[in-house]
Structures are given as structure tokens and as C-alpha cells.
Amino acid sequence: DTAVSQTPKYLVTQMGNDKSIKCEQNLGHDTMYWYKQDSKKFLKIMFSYNNKELIINETVPNRFSPKSPDKAHLNLHINSLELGDSAVYFCASSQARGTDTQYFGPGTRLTVL
């Protein structure tokens, strides 16, 4: 059973389009995250949700909007895609904030043409 899953694995789209990435965890964790890993492999936090509530919103353009319909899901919607949005996006979850191990999904490689 996959602990943290993301769909799609690859996403190729044109500039200006709107797209969504879905994430689900079956670990019963309270906290979920979205990270962006750019071409230089730097992994940077974007958002964190705890029990469906947004607790971290790093400096991210407001074209990015996370949505958590329930504790097990955290989706990422991106409006008006730009070339610079091309990256790998990882979803992760942890039992709680702070000291807990984070479990990562397989990543979604987004390419904006």
C-alpha cells in the first residue's frame, strides 16, 4: 500500500493554463505539506496543513492555492502557470508538526512550455 500518493506523476502544460495536483495519505497523519524542488534540487516548503487548517504559507505566489477537503487529502491548484513553475512538487505528511518524520510522495514533475 502506498503511504503518500500523488497524481499525476508527470504534468506537461502550456503557459497560462490552470492545473491541479492531488495528494492523499493513508497513514492517519494530522499534518500535510507541499514542497517544491527546483532544477538545482533545492527542496523548499510551500504550504503546511494541520487537521485541514493552513498553518504555514511560505512566500509563494497567490496563483498557488492549496485545498484540504479532509485530513487525508491536500491538493494544490495552480492558476496561470508560468515557465518558472516548472519543478518537481512533493507532497508529504507527518503525524504532527515539529519533531516528526515526514513521509514524502513520489513527486509530480510539472513542465510548463
Add this chain to the structure above:
Amino acid sequence: SQKIEQNSEALNIQEGKTATLTCNYTNYSPAYLQWYRQDPGRGPVFLLLIRENEKEKRKERLKVTFDTTLKQSLFHITASQPADSATYLCALWASGYSTLTFGKGTMLLVSP
């Protein structure tokens, strides 16, 4: 400004040797530090966690040290194998911050 630095160059070692990876940080007071492994095309996988009051942690062939005076963590893989080839990321959770901050990672290549 806060920084987490890992060896920027890839580390090439021969099978059977001990690999040592470095994680240095500045302007942080980490409560704990974690190490993750990332294979190409996959998400990071947790390996070890060490807290600020711990000097050393071991798990099978892995050993992590944490020196808060030097502001450094060392990650060792003993009797390295080609299957250990991957990128290793350090991440720290600092007091006053609400996120886990990752370094850029060091690529380890173990040749047979």
C-alpha cells in the same frame, strides 16, 4: 541570514569504504536534525533523527553525529555499497521556526 550547507560536489568512494557527508548550518538553533535519502525520480525517505542534546545516533551501517558548538552534523555510512548511491539531504527544525528546512543535498556515488 540562516544557511544550511552540504558538500556541493558529489562524493565518490569505493565499495567497502566509509562515506562521510557533512551538514553545516549558521544562524540556527536547531532542536533536532534529520537525514533523508533521495533516489532519482523519487521522494526523500527518512533515515535518522538526532536531537540537540544527543551527540551520536546509529542505525545499522548508518551513524549521525551532531555538534552544536561546531554547528555541524556528520553522516557516516560504513561498509558502503553501490546500492547506497543516492542524494542525502539534511534537514533541521529550529526553535522559533515552524518548518523543517532542507539543505541542497550531497550526491554519493559508490563504485564497485
